[in-house]
Amino acid sequence: MAKKPADRFGTCGEFVAALREGAAVNRRAGPVAPYKPAQAIIEAQQQEEAQTELETVGLTSPEQRGDTHLKHAGDAIERRPLARLVSDELGVLALGNTTTIGRAHDHSLVLEGPEVSRDHASIVWDDEAGYYVLTDLGSSWGTWLNGADLPPREPKPLHDGDTLEIAGHRFRLSIAGAEP
Numbered sequence: 318m319a320k321k322p323a324d325r326f327g328t329c330g331e332f333v334a335a336l337r338e339g340a341a342v343n344r345r346a347g348p349v350a351p352y353k354p355a356q357a358i359i360e361a362q363q364q365e366e367a368q369t370e371l372e373t374v375g376l377t378s379p380e381q382r383g384d385t386h387l388k389h390a391g392d393a394i395e396r397r398p399l400a401r402l403v404s405d406e407l408g409v410l411a412l413g414n415t416t417t418i419g420r421a422h423d424h425s426l427v428l429e430g431p432e433v434s435r436d437h438a439s440i441v442w443d444d445e446a447g448y449y450v451l452t453d454l455g456s457s458w459g460t461w462l463n464g465a466d467l468p469p470r471e472p473k474p475l476h477d478g479d480t481l482e483i484a485g486h487r488f489r490l491s492i493a494g495a496e497p
Contacts, residue, residue: 397442399493400449402426404486412449416440418483419454432458432484438467440475449475449490458484 400412410416410426417424419437428437434456443450450472453460460467461482467473477492 401491402481402488403491404488406486412440414442428483428486430484434458437483446474451475451481
């Protein structure tokens with residue numbers, strides 16, 4: 318709404334006319350981009366992120382890239398496989414170096430419900446070990462890995478196909494290029 322009364326609409330009719338005019342302009346601008354399912358958006362973002370990281374170290378082709386993210390970190394190159402949490406209920410979440418899970422809205426994966434702690438769990442890429450680790454952050458209701466309750470604050474290695482459960486939300490870990 319305009320700050321000066323003189324700049325505001327004089328009547329509801331003037332406001333409606335302005336809305337109709339704006340809608341007509343939008344129709345002339347052409348169609349809106351088609352809807353993309355969440356998984357397609359995530360995959361496109363992940364490919365773009367991987368390509369940007371690869372260009373940093375001069376690797377741009379899929380043959381050079383393989384199934385790993387490569388990122389220049391000082392003099393070392395970090396190798397992290399492309400990994401995702403897959404949920405029938407919530408869709409797909411690409412994992413980064415650190416993925417946080419909880420009820421707080423600043424987490425990578427925000428879950429709702431009274432059994433979800435504000436800061437529930439984390440999944441972190443351990444560059445030295447060469448795998449992801451899952452840690453329960455001291456949640457009240459626990460974090461389950463392959464049907465077993467995780468002890469709080471004890472990182473556990475993750476493998477392709479592992480199942481993770483938090484407050485009834487079930488996820489399967491998918492790691493690109495992992496051997497069956």
